[in-house]
Amino acid sequence: MKPRVLILYYSFSNQTQRVATVMQEAFQQRDWDADVCQIEFIDPRYRIEFPFRPVGRKLLRWLWPQLRGKTGDVRVSGDVLARDYDLICLGSPTWWLNPAMPVVSFLRSPAAGQLLHGKRFAVFAVCRKAWWNNLRQVKKLACRQGGTFVAGTAFCFAGGEIQSMLSFISYMQYDTDRDRCCGVRIRPFGVGDAGLAHAREFVGELADTIAPFTPPPHQDATH
Ligand SMILES: Cc1cc2nc3c(=O)[nH]c(=O)nc-3n(C[C@H](O)[C@H](O)[C@H](O)COP(=O)(O)O)c2cc1C
Numbered sequence: 001m002k003p004r005v006l007i008l009y010y011s012f013s014n015q016t017q018r019v020a021t022v023m024q025e026a027f028q029q030r031d032w033d034a035d036v037c038q039i040e041f042i043d044p045r046y047r048i049e050f051p052f053r054p055v056g057r058k059l060l061r062w063l064w065p066q067l068r069g070k071t072g073d074v075r076v077s078g079d080v081l082a083r084d085y086d087l088i089c090l091g092s093p094t095w096w097l098n099p100a101m102p103v104v105s106f107l108r109s110p111a112a113g114q115l116l117h118g119k120r121f122a123v124f125a126v127c128r129k130a131w132w133n134n135l136r137q138v139k140k141l142a143c144r145q146g147g148t149f150v151a152g153t154a155f156c157f158a159g160g161e162i163q164s165m166l167s168f169i170s171y172m173q174y175d176t177d178r179d180r181c182c183g184v185r186i187r188p189f190g191v192g193d194a195g196l197a198h199a200r201e202f203v204g205e206l207a208d209t210i211a212p213f214t215p216p217p218h219q220d221a222t223h
Helices: 015-029 053-069 078-083 101-105 112-117 132-144 161-174 193-209
Strands: 003-009 033-038 087-095 120-127 147-154
Touching: 003 015, 015 033, 015 087, 015 120, 033 132, 053 101, 053 161, 078 112, 078 161, 087 101, 087 132, 101 112, 101 132, 112 132, 120 132, 120 193, 132 147
Parallel strands: 003 033, 003 087, 087 120, 120 147
Antiparallel strands: none
16 A cells, blocks of 8 residues: 555645645655645635735735734645545645635644544645744644644745845736836745755655554643
């Protein structure tokens, strides 16, 4: 029997999805049975069409509820909830220094307990720059649902804080890469080739670490 992995993620502007797809291919090349599933954010209160202008006002619709710890309605395919995985990889974009609201919404739901209880999990954060708290929060929530943390990593955009912010703003407005934003030369939006190579390496580390048919050790959910 092949070891089984689920890569479960949310993605608004496709970068987490790109990483998830590369990870799926890398697992399959190692002869793993690899499922990919996107968390659907179906809550009409937080719907935003993409691309959009002006960027600030629309994105701020997510800021206040997220900072107050609000969650929204999400959906995950019943098929993956019913399957038994040796490893679950959780992919989360950063929103306002935290995991994206759809990821938090899922991880706080009973469905997350059904999926994660007694299972090993890994976390990958995708963002412009601020990955640390995102990864930490996802780890904490998944441990609370009975999962055992194996490893975590982050995929960040190229360039500095300002450059990546301008790339982000430009992409949100036009849904395509442009040379300049506000008169300043900018880098391409998103996770670059080096990031995707890192995704393949991360899969290698996970696959080498996991002995799929031994039960995960007990882990305390409080830290
Ligand atoms: C509402 C919102 C808030 C964001 N806040 C941050 C942030 O605080 N720090 C950061 O580094 N990136 C932030 N980003 C950038 C995203 O992390 C980045 O665009 C990433 O590609 C999102 O993943 P996705 O493409 O899979 O949706 C934010 C993006 C959105 C849409």
